[in-house]
Amino acid sequence: MSKQVKTRTVEEINEKIRKGDAQVLTAEEMKKLVESSGVEVAFKEVDVVTTGTFGAMCSSGAVINLGHSDPPIKIDHAWMNDVEVCHPGAAVDLYIGATNMSVKHPFEYGGGHVIQDLVAGKEVELRANAYGTDCYPRTQLKTNITKDDLNQFQLLNFRNCYQRYNCAVNTSEETIYTYMSKLLPRMRNATFSGAGELNPLMNDPDYETIGMGTRIFLGGGQGYVIGEGTQHSPKNLNGTLMVKGDAKKMTPEFLQGAAFTKYGTSMYVGLGIPIPILNEGLAEKTAIRDSEIFTDVVDYSVPRRDRPKLSKVSYKELKSGSIVVNDKKIRVSSLSSIKMARKVSQTLKSWIEDGSFLLTQPVERLPTEGVFKPMRQTEEIPFVVSVMHSAITCTEDEKINAIAERMITKSVNHIVVIDTAGKLRGIVTSWDVTRAMAEGKKALADIETHNVVTAKPDEPLEVASKRMAQHNISALPVIDVEKKVLGILTSEDVSKLLGREKPW
Amino acid sequence: MVRLLLRFTEEQVPQPITSEIILEYKVPIAILVAHVNSKGGEILAEVPDEAQEKVVQAFRKRGVSVTIPKLIEVDSEKCFSCGSCVALCPVEAIKVERDSTVKFDKEKCLGSTCSICVDACPARAIKSVKQTNGDQSAHGKK
Numbered sequence: 001m002s003k004q005v006k007t008r009t010v011e012e013i014n015e016k017i018r019k020g021d022a023q024v025l026t027a028e029e030m031k032k033l034v035e036s037s038g039v040e041v042a043f044k045e046v047d048v049v050t051t052g053t054f055g056a057m058c059s060s061g062a063v064i065n066l067g068h069s070d071p072p073i074k075i076d077h078a079w080m081n082d083v084e085v086c087h088p089g090a091a092v093d094l095y096i097g098a099t100n101m102s103v104k105h106p107f108e109y110g111g112g113h114v115i116q117d118l119v120a121g122k123e124v125e126l127r128a129n130a131y132g133t134d135c136y137p138r139t140q141l142k143t144n145i146t147k148d149d150l151n152q153f154q155l156l157n158f159r160n161c162y163q164r165y166n167c168a169v170n171t172s173e174e175t176i177y178t179y180m181s182k183l184l185p186r187m188r189n190a191t192f193s194g195a196g197e198l199n200p201l202m203n204d205p206d207y208e209t210i211g212m213g214t215r216i217f218l219g220g221g222q223g224y225v226i227g228e229g230t231q232h233s234p235k236n237l238n239g240t241l242m243v244k245g246d247a248k249k250m251t252p253e254f255l256q257g258a259a260f261t262k263y264g265t266s267m268y269v270g271l272g273i274p275i276p277i278l279n280e281g282l283a284e285k286t287a288i289r290d291s292e293i294f295t296d297v298v299d300y301s302v303p304r305r306d307r308p309k310l311s312k313v314s315y316k317e318l319k320s321g322s323i324v325v326n327d328k329k330i331r332v333s334s335l336s337s338i339k340m341a342r343k344v345s346q347t348l349k350s351w352i353e354d355g356s357f358l359l360t361q362p363v364e365r366l367p368t369e370g371v372f373k374p375m376r377q378t379e380e381i382p383f384v385v386s387v388m389h390s391a392i393t394c395t396e397d398e399k400i401n402a403i404a405e406r407m408i409t410k411s412v413n414h415i416v417v418i419d420t421a422g423k424l425r426g427i428v429t430s431w432d433v434t435r436a437m438a439e440g441k442k443a444l445a446d447i448e449t450h451n452v453v454t455a456k457p458d459e460p461l462e463v464a465s466k467r468m469a470q471h472n473i474s475a476l477p478v479i480d481v482e483k484k485v486l487g488i489l490t491s492e493d494v495s496k497l498l499g500r501e502k503p504w
Numbered sequence: 505m506v507r508l509l510l511r512f513t514e515e516q517v518p519q520p521i522t523s524e525i526i527l528e529y530k531v532p533i534a535i536l537v538a539h540v541n542s543k544g545g546e547i548l549a550e551v552p553d554e555a556q557e558k559v560v561q562a563f564r565k566r567g568v569s570v571t572i573p574k575l576i577e578v579d580s581e582k583c584f585s586c587g588s589c590v591a592l593c594p595v596e597a598i599k600v601e602r603d604s605t606v607k608f609d610k611e612k613c614l615g616s617t618c619s620i621c622v623d624a625c626p627a628r629a630i631k632s633v634k635q636t637n638g639d640q641s642a643h644g645k646k
Contacts, residue, residue, distance in 0.1 A: 054584070056626060108628065181588050182624040189591040256584060258626035266626070268584065321590070321600065331591035335626070339585040339604035 006043075007279045010361045013047045017355055024048045024274075024352045026345040027198050027286060034287035043283035048352055048359065051200040052217070052272035052344030055193050055336030056258055058099050058179065059159035059230060060267045062115050062247050065151040066092040066126070069143075074136035078128035079103070080114045091136055095156075098257075098267035110265025113257030115155070118147045119219070120252040147248050155219055155247040155255070159229035161271050163201040163239040164295050167192040167313055167323070169330065172301035177262035181335055183300055190297065190323060190332040195341040196290040196315030200273035201239045203286045209276055210241075211362030217272035217348040218243055220251030222357065225273075227364075233372035241366075243271065254344065268337070272344040274352060276359050290315035297325050303463045305374060384464050385457035387497055388478045388487035391416040396425060396444055403444065404433045414475040416485050417448055423483045426450045427475075454479050455489050465494045506556045506635060507536070507615055510547045511569040517544060525562045531555040537614060548573070548617050574616035574632040578608045582629035589621035589630065 016022040023046050025033065030049045034042045074091040077084065082102040085094045098112040117124055128141040147153050169190045170176050170183035177183075180191045196202070204210050214225040223245020232240045247255075254270030277283050295318075297311040311325045323332050351357035392410045394403050394417055403415055407430055417426040426448040436447045455464040455476040464476055468491055475490040512521070517540060526533050537548040551559045563570045585606040590598050597612035598621065616632045 177623075181626070182592065184592065191588065191591070256627065259628055260626055261623040268586075268626070333589065333591040334587040337584050337586045337604070339606075342604065 008047070008276075009278065010276050010359050013276050014358045016047055017352055017358055020353075020355060022047045022352060024050060024349045026342070026349050027051045027203050027275075028342065028345070030283075030286045031197060031289060034283065039280055039284045039287070042287070043277060043280045046277050046283065048349075049203060049275045049277060049286040050217075050272055050345045050348040050352070051195075051198055051203045051275060052270070052341040052346075052348065053161055053195040053199050053336065054254070054268060054270045054340035054344055055162075055195070056179070056260075056266045057157060057160045057269045057271075058266045060098040060115075060155070060157035060269055061111060062096045062118075063088075063152065063154045063156050064094050064096065066094065066145070067149075067151050068092060069138060069141055071138045072136045073128065073130045073138035073141050074133055075128045075141070076130045078126065080124050080126050081109065081117070082125075083109070083111050083114050085111070085114075099264055101265050107261065107264060108259050110257065110259070112255075112265055112267030115247065115267060116252050116255055116257040118150075118153065119247055119250050119255050121146060121148075150248075153247045154244055155223065155250065156244045157229075157269065158242050159231055159240045160243050160269055161200055161229070161241045162194060163199060163205070163237050164196070164293060164315075165193040166298040167295055167318060167332065168298055168300045169310065169325065170301045171299050171310075176301060177260070178300050179260055179263050179266070180300060181260060181333075187325060187328060187330050190325075190330045191335050192295070192315075192318045192332060193335045194295075194315070195336060195338060196293050196319065197288055198338070198341045198345060200271065200275075201241070202237075202288060202293060204273075204275050204282065205237065205239075205285060205288075207234070207239070207366040207368055208282060209278065209362070210273060211365035213360050213363040214273065215357070215360045216243065216245075216274075217270065217344055217351070217357075218245035218250070219247065219270055220254035220347075221245055221247070221249035223271075224360075225362070225366075228366050231372045232367065232370070234366070234368045235371045238372065239366065241271075254340070268340075270340060270344045272348040274348060274357070274359055290319060297323065303459060382461040382497060383457070384455045384459045384461055384478055384489055385486075387461055387493050388455075388457070388489045389493065391477060391485055391488035393418045393485065394428070394444070395419070396448070398444060400433060400436050400442055400444060400447070403428055404437075407433065414488060414490065416477045416488060417444070418485055422485060424452060424454065424477055424479050424485050427452050427477060429475075452477060456480075457486055461489075461494065461497070464489055465491075468494070505534075505550045506553055507573055507575075508549050508551060508556075508560065508563075509571045509573045509617055510549055510563060511571075512540060512544050512547070513567070514542070514544045516566070516568060517542060519566075521563070521566050521568060522547070522549075525559060525566075529555065529558055529562060531559055533559065537617070546617075548614060572635050573614075575610065575635050576608075576613050576615055576619065576622070577610075577631050577633045579629040579631070582627045583625075584627055586626060588624050588626055592620045592624055594618065594620065 075087045082104045085096045096111045100111040102109040123144045132139040168180035169187045227242045229240030229242045256268040258266045293315045296309040299308045313323045317323050392412050413430040415428045432447040453471050455478045478487045534550040539545050597609045622630050
């Protein structure tokens with residue numbers, strides 16, 4: 001084998017782009033080429049591989065500068081189309097956060113939609129107030145603006161482009177609504193996010209070519225990586241990016257407001273990175289397939305930071321439409337759009353081919369060390385296990401009289417019905433007993449509730465107490481995974497604790 | 505075709521109402537979904553447009569409650585093919601095509617009797633809409 005030059009530089013590639021000679025493939029095309037012709041040929045033939053992703057990226061937003069009003073105002077609070085926008089700086093600089101919700105249409109319209117409307121050229125209503133100073137005397141403001149009226153309109157996203165993400169399921173008995181969308185009970189569906197083999201960071205997992213100053217496709221326009229994103233966690237393949245770009249030149253197709261029922265609003269962001277194929281190693285890395293990218297199946301019904309991981313699946317399985325968890329076949333949907341991710345990579349390819357997009361060399365590479373730490377908490381929060389007390393129980397063969405007597409002697413309002421193994425069968429309340437007396441019922445079976453709302457010992461107290469309020473009940477038997485009764489949590493336990501401590 | 509939601513009471517369940525109507529009026533009635541037990545139940549049925557009025561009247565004459573469920577409509581301008589709805593659909597009316605486009609099949613959809621996908625759409629592209637055909641005649645003669 002002849003020893004040829006095994007590297008090329010970004011400047012050499014740019015020279016080819018200017019001449020219209022650069023060979024550009026999308027990540028999907030590159031994988032096919034490496035598969036059919038091998039890494040060596042792929043390196044020789046290809047200068048740039050374009051990647052793409054299009055997903056809900058909550059930690060996104062835009063900085064805008066309004067210019068000064070007359071008389072001038074130092075904005076204290078402001079709303080755009082009834083979405084509160086914050087003022088992180090001086091008088092007329094505002095930040096539109098994607099997840100802030102409209103006060104009039106919460107959970108339906110939010111900051112992401114305001115950004116999309118502005119990008120689309122629509123007029124947006126701005127309301128603001130201020131306390132008034134000698135230099136900024138104005139205290140009220142109402143006006144309509146479009147992107148053309150703004151001095152700056154910069155997309156500034158502090159965490160985008162997760163390298164990969166969890167697959168979400170729900171093992172509980174009730175439907176839950178999360179940022180991973182609607183999760184049906186008993187694992188009747190699963191959701192996942194991320195473009196897998198098309199994802200920008202997955203195609204350069206050692207961040208050889210990506211860092212501060214990398215020019216990228218952002219929201220249909222050009223933007224830049226400005227550093228690692230928040231929660232960047234490269235050690236476990238969960239890298240993220242912080243990016244910025246001129247939103248005035250972006251398009252609403254690649255920046256779309258989104259609404260997740262009972263979670264809130266967000267924004268879908270189209271982001272693509274060109275990977276210069278500087279060496280054979282990069283040619284090999286950009287050949288990564290969905291079958292080589294794995295993620296955890298996580299149970300989102302557990303309201304804790306460390307949710308149980310039930311299984312590991314590949315993006316190939318995820319994109320096939322169904323996965324198998326604990327021998328159960330589960331249908332799975334994508335939350336991010338593979339179709340749009342592909343469109344991002346194709347658009348970026350066409351920009352490079354027509355010479356309108358040149359590559360940059362990062363001035364500082366993304367960190368490859370470090371993990372995302374959990375929060376330091378100096379105040380303990382209560383969990384069910386620390387507040388529950390032992391339950392007064394009965395079995396199904398007992399008479400109502402005996403149960404009524406036990407309620408009096410133990411002074412409780414709830415008796416938990418168990419079987420001989422100590423497993424939950426039902427619950428009887430003092431109200432049920434009173435009703436039995438009034439209606440002349442004698443058998444426990446006539447008054448016992450079988451469909452019992454329960455709590456788990458490791459749930460935060462706040463979650464259990466919210467469940468009591470939702471179902472309008474005053475106690476929850478606490479059970480383990482085998483339905484064995486561990487104790488009971490009553491509304492009195494909760495209010496006693498609340499009276500003693502600051503609310504959380 | 506028009507979809508009808510038929511509700512049967514406990515007393516009506518043992519009677520062969522649906523088959524009587526099929527035989528008497530010689531209309532094909534397709535049963536798309538049925539949740540019926542001895543205590544009563546619901547059937548989602550489909551009938552040809554031209555037979556809709558007489559079929560609705562025939563069921564109502566026999567005391568069966570008939571409503572015309574709304575249809576689900578997808579705004580293709582708003583849909584960006586994420587696929588959030590796909591795994592939720594119980595009748596596989598939403599599918600991902602080879603090019604990753606999310607495709608909605610109105611013919612298979614159960615309409616507002618299901619609606620499981622509506623609140624799962626982050627683009628808010630899925631809506632319940634009234635069936636246009638024959639809507640007035642079925643609702644006007646209650």
